[in-house]
Amino acid sequence: MTNNDKPKDGSEEPRPASPRGRQASRQAPQPVESRPRRYMVAALPQPHPATPGAAVPALDGDTVRRLLEDDPEVRVLRRLRDAAGNPGAQAPGFPAVVVAEMTVEHVEALRRQYPQLYFERDRLLTYSDVPQPPRRRRPAPAVVPPGVESTFAFLIRDADGTPLPGASVLVTGHGWPAQASTGTDGRAVVTMVGETPESITGVTVRPRSGYWSVHVDRPALSTTRDNLLEPMRLSETFAGFPGKQVFGWGQQAMNLDRLPPTLRGAGVKIAIIDSGADVRHPDLRDRVRAGVDLVDGAPDGWSIDAAYHGSHCAAVVSGADDGRGVVGFAVEAEVHACKIFPDGRFSDLIQALDYCIEQQIDVVNLSLASRHQSALVAAKIEQAREAGVACVVAAGNDGGPVGFPGILPGVLTVAAVGKADAFPPGTTHETEIRGPMTGDGYFSPRFTCHGPEIDVCAPGVAVLSAVPSDGYAVLDGTSMAAPHVAGLAALVLAHHGDFQGPFSGRDARRVDHLFHIIRSSCVPLNLGDLHRTGAGMPNALRALAPALAQITPEPVEADTLLGQLTAEMTGAGLLACADWGQGGDSGHMGQGGQADPGAQSGMPPHPGMATQAACSAGATANGPVPGGLVTGGPRGRATATGGGVPPADQRAAPGGAGTRGKRGGTAAAQPYANGPGRGRTPAAGGRTPGGAAGDVPAGPRAANGTPMAATGPGGVEQAAMAWLAEEMRAAGLLGDDPADPME
Numbered sequence: 001m002t003n004n005d006k007p008k009d010g011s012e013e014p015r016p017a018s019p020r021g022r023q024a025s026r027q028a029p030q031p032v033e034s035r036p037r038r039y040m041v042a043a044l045p046q047p048h049p050a051t052p053g054a055a056v057p058a059l060d061g062d063t064v065r066r067l068l069e070d071d072p073e074v075r076v077l078r079r080l081r082d083a084a085g086n087p088g089a090q091a092p093g094f095p096a097v098v099v100a101e102m103t104v105e106h107v108e109a110l111r112r113q114y115p116q117l118y119f120e121r122d123r124l125l126t127y128s129d130v131p132q133p134p135r136r137r138r139p140a141p142a143v144v145p146p147g148v149e150s151t152f153a154f155l156i157r158d159a160d161g162t163p164l165p166g167a168s169v170l171v172t173g174h175g176w177p178a179q180a181s182t183g184t185d186g187r188a189v190v191t192m193v194g195e196t197p198e199s200i201t202g203v204t205v206r207p208r209s210g211y212w213s214v215h216v217d218r219p220a221l222s223t224t225r226d227n228l229l230e231p232m233r234l235s236e237t238f239a240g241f242p243g244k245q246v247f248g249w250g251q252q253a254m255n256l257d258r259l260p261p262t263l264r265g266a267g268v269k270i271a272i273i274d275s276g277a278d279v280r281h282p283d284l285r286d287r288v289r290a291g292v293d294l295v296d297g298a299p300d301g302w303s304i305d306a307a308y309h310g311s312h313c314a315a316v317v318s319g320a321d322d323g324r325g326v327v328g329f330a331v332e333a334e335v336h337a338c339k340i341f342p343d344g345r346f347s348d349l350i351q352a353l354d355y356c357i358e359q360q361i362d363v364v365n366l367s368l369a370s371r372h373q374s375a376l377v378a379a380k381i382e383q384a385r386e387a388g389v390a391c392v393v394a395a396g397n398d399g400g401p402v403g404f405p406g407i408l409p410g411v412l413t414v415a416a417v418g419k420a421d422a423f424p425p426g427t428t429h430e431t432e433i434r435g436p437m438t439g440d441g442y443f444s445p446r447f448t449c450h451g452p453e454i455d456v457c458a459p460g461v462a463v464l465s466a467v468p469s470d471g472y473a474v475l476d477g478t479s480m481a482a483p484h485v486a487g488l489a490a491l492v493l494a495h496h497g498d499f500q501g502p503f504s505g506r507d508a509r510r511v512d513h514l515f516h517i518i519r520s521s522c523v524p525l526n527l528g529d530l531h532r533t534g535a536g537m538p539n540a541l542r543a544l545a546p547a548l549a550q551i552t553p554e555p556v557e558a559d560t561l562l563g564q565l566t567a568e569m570t571g572a573g574l575l576a577c578a579d580w581g582q583g584g585d586s587g588h589m590g591q592g593g594q595a596d597p598g599a600q601s602g603m604p605p606h607p608g609m610a611t612q613a614a615c616s617a618g619a620t621a622n623g624p625v626p627g628g629l630v631t632g633g634p635r636g637r638a639t640a641t642g643g644g645v646p647p648a649d650q651r652a653a654p655g656g657a658g659t660r661g662k663r664g665g666t667a668a669a670q671p672y673a674n675g676p677g678r679g680r681t682p683a684a685g686g687r688t689p690g691g692a693a694g695d696v697p698a699g700p701r702a703a704n705g706t707p708m709a710a711t712g713p714g715g716v717e718q719a720a721m722a723w724l725a726e727e728m729r730a731a732g733l734l735g736d737d738p739a740d741p742m743e
Helices: 019-027 062-071 105-113 250-253 309-318 345-356 373-388 428-432 477-497 510-520 545-549 556-570 597-601 711-732
Strands: 037-043 075-080 098-100 119-120 149-156 168-172 177-180 187-193 202-206 214-217 227-229 268-274 290-294 334-339 363-366 390-394 412-419 456-459 463-467 471-476 629-631 638-640
Touching: 019 463, 037 062, 037 105, 037 345, 062 075, 062 098, 062 363, 075 345, 098 105, 098 463, 098 471, 105 119, 119 456, 149 202, 168 187, 168 250, 202 227, 214 428, 250 456, 250 471, 250 477, 268 345, 309 463, 309 477, 334 345, 345 477, 373 390, 373 510, 373 629, 390 477, 412 477, 428 456, 456 477, 463 477, 477 510
Parallel strands: 149 227, 268 334, 268 363, 290 334, 363 390, 390 412, 412 456
Antiparallel strands: 037 098, 037 119, 075 098, 149 187, 168 177, 168 202, 202 214, 463 471, 629 638
């Protein structure tokens, strides 16, 4: 018994504390007993559902705490503060909650004695990774055959012979799986009771960072020598990484890489409620600047991430745009880390949401779930919604129904999707492929939870992001999908005009309108079950179309720029020096009066095929554009004015490989695709891969990925010409630039 243990019968006195006594106590064997359960206890609001005719006094938070502290069978841990409801809000105020440990039997006794009290289990939440394959195993035998066991030694190193310390090795068989971590020499030993080499069904290796995972079905394992596995370096897939910044495939699929780099989320606050965020990492050092540690209560504990999970999510949301590593969605948003893991519980989530309400956080990323529900957590999330805090929630990773709190109506619930060419064969990601699959390779992974509560889907398989202390890892999960949507939500709040106008107030209307815009921006994915994809994958260009249309021209430079753009496009065969067709708007008519299919769809013509268009100002290959192509400020953004931004082409798949360096990064290499059209050269049609009809191009970047300065008329024209040349070169209309460091 330790000094903090209570006597079983209440008769024994605790031993006096002394260094010698504490040392002896730690060394003595500790009997294993069942732990008491943790509960959240709150006074029911009045009128409470007491027994009819029974008069019971009302209790406040202080009274409830004193009552429990005076009970010898209860251990009070802490009290959560109460909160009044927002003025005009429909949700009531939140009661004071006392977190305490006690037995189930004592809870029932207190319920009978105090019917005005509400008791709820303070259950564990999970942020765990996707279950490792294979998931469907035969039930473990009730009795393990005595004396039957196998010991397997593993050596995990890369192709150069460098050992990988800290890699997780999981061995599965007919019975219970076994797991071990490699030491500094890259070796791990796993002993399987009741298994033989012939009964082993799979081996999975997950390095900490810098490498792809490895999965081998029905491995031929030896019990007499090392079993060698050699994971592939991430740099073998992403050329120059991490020294060269890349966009993840998911960011390309959502068209983040095609946004102008002026849309960066400044002025919006995002909170990552997770395992903390390691601010030592270059992609997080200047991005995550505040937070709260609800695990140990340390002042800077939020800046330490032993689980690697919160850092990965934080970099997807707001990784630094510094020319190396990865880049996030909202690179100028204010990011807070609320640390509740490991061992995060419902009460910790409530405290973290209290922090978000107090700090006026705009978007909260909740990459967590539970198989159990909580009325108190639901009430707190609704209170946060009434305060203008938008909660984006992961659906869950066990392949079943949507978890809690994703089932709540006031949150945006995100399922995961994958893309078959986003990872090499032989990885754990490959085991997640589940049919059907779209023509572009999108699929709904086996692990994603599904149900009518799914609002949208987002990339959640083989997501590349940052992990402590300066590494990068590729992870799976709806935990990885939710930050994609949370980052886009921050961009919408920062740059969509509705949130500077009719929805500028911090209330539930603001949150609901934000979710409506995100759902409305989605491109549907036909994967056979809407309960796995919801409205589809959000598209950044659609969601931010009003902001893109508001990029204003500089009239003094417009005519000069238009002339140069027209000359360049004519020389490339995108414009033809011809008069307007007769008898109609020839910008939308081809030869012989037939409709030009490229004009109807908004797609550029086939390379080398000139459409009927005029070389005069204001005419393009797809018809006249009021005002022509004009710049949008000193950074040289080029866009069409007057008409807004057309919606994305419904026939196009959402995303794909994006263009180079639009926001300071490069499109992540996809070497595993089959057929033409991969890399930087699109298929016929001239559209930049991953783009959609009406896409608004971003400004040019220098060789190191930083925005090119464009001040004054000459600078603006140079910037516009550089952008045009880049787009034409990506479309195969111009040869590669010999000075381009990408080549």
